[in-house]
């Protein structure tokens with residue numbers, strides 16, 4: 001839906017309709033918040049395969065929002081992934097999820113754009129953010145649109161405007177990191193004489209590790225290092241340039257005939273020092289950029305969006321305290337910092353040189369050990385993530401598993417209960433829960449349930465981290481992380497629960513009506 005920006009009103013303005021901006025906009029609409037997305041491109045992306053690797057945590061998030069089938073039916077699942085082109089010993093971090101789903105980025109964006117449109121997200125295309133003025137009550141976002149300069153006022157602005165973020169620059173937020181020293185080309189190409197039929201992950205002493213792999217019957221994904229930096233990194237990569245880089249690095253262009261998309265990437269790494277400044281937030285590539293080796297960027301952006309979306313909705317729509325928004329930086333900054341660290345290591349592994357060869361040999365040896373691979377895939381899939389929500393129980397701060405629940409209204413899975421992006425308090429037979437919960441009944445769905453067979457064996461398993469003792473109540477945030485737990489067979493610690501509800505949902509209120517969501521809900 002395109003909109004007339006001169007008459008638009010919004011509580012939140014999002015700069016950028018890439019995957020991060022689209023996901024965030026949909027999350028805000030689920031929370032009932034008026035949102036406008038401004039995008040400088042005239043329309044959505046077409047034909048870019050750019051970020052094809054969707055990790056297991058992003059797939060879980062899509063499942064929690066009812067998008068799993070849409071993604072699953074369009075993408076191709078991978079039972080395992082390579083680590084910088086090196087094979088990993090057979091292992092399974094979580095048998096419910098594939099190691100990755102492969103889907104071209106333009107298709108991911110199309111699914112997210114369709115969902116955003118369904119939820120009533122409005123996008124102003126051909127409209128660029130050019131300035132901002134913040135005051136005590138809000139932020140005025142200055143724009144350049146089809147009809148010339150314009151502005152829109154909102155409570156908050158979120159810069160999801162990519163690695164060259166204008167919002168970040170307008171705020172003057174530092175973006176420290178490493179300057180790039182090596183450069184690669186990447187593209188979707190047709191080859192008349194491809195290597196080994198389906199392509200290769202090859203390595204030579206001139207350009208290190210390169211990829212020429214068949215992505216679709218007619219198309220190969222090409223990624224290889226160039227001997228010299230591009231003259232202009234923002235200029236499109238031409239077919240002649242691709243040929244030259246291939247001949248230079250491989251001694252042949254493999255009959256390169258056509259490229260439907262091609263781009264540069266480098267080993268530059270940067271991360272902002274603040275994810276929030278006043279009424280302005282940064283998310284996705286606007287907050288962190290790194291080499292695409294390891295396929296983490298889009299996933300980080302989706303997960304940033306899901307962390308921030310419900311918090312903004314809670315503050316704007318449900319009276320939560322503004323300080324809730326500070327947890328966005330506290331939780332997401334360390335995650336991207338860890339991804340940058342791992343991605344740097346993976347990038348070193350693909351570079352040429354005898355030291356890198358030796359490092360590669362050592363790592364290849366380590367990757368024959370299933371426990372090492374398990375640990376690494378916990379990080380790559382982000383299923384190992386734990387936000388710092390306290391040490392009282394091993395589940396705190398971790399992703400809630402997709403519990404099979406039996407309720408008075410039938411069977412349900414936890415992920416289905418999260419589709420409206422509302423917190424869920426699951427009562428598995430705890431004593432004294434409803435009394436403590438009552439003042440928050442309008443803001444959280446209480447579900448009376450029994451555990452399905454798989455989870456009712458008395459202990460729960462956290463992949464890699466082992467078994468944890470069973471619980472009889474848990475509070476799950478809208479982003480699917482466990483915010484409070486009551487261990488089984490212990491009376492509910494009322495102060496603890498009230499503290500968690502107040503921390504994540506805002507102060508207690510007298511409630512007269514509770515919401516229902518297909519399962520038994522009390523208020």
Ligand SMILES: Cc1cc2nc3c(=O)[nH]c(=O)nc-3n(C[C@H](O)[C@H](O)[C@H](O)COP(=O)(O)OP(=O)(O)OC[C@H]3O[C@@H](n4cnc5c(N)ncnc54)[C@H](O)[C@@H]3O)c2cc1C
Pocket residue numbers: 015016017018019020021038039040041050051052053054105127128129130160161162163165166167186263264265283284285286292294295296297298299300301
């Ligand atoms: C070769 C390559 C391979 C990759 N492979 C993977 C992978 O396998 N897995 C993975 O997770 N990630 C991968 N990535 C990274 C991934 O593509 C990015 O992390 C992802 O696109 C970031 O999404 P975003 O929405 O934050 O930013 P972007 O996708 O950059 O979107 C930003 C949007 O903001 C708009 N914009 C910019 N300035 C303004 C302005 N002033 N006003 C309004 N709009 C503006 C832009 O037009 C754009 O639409 C890869 C990247 C590259 C280059």
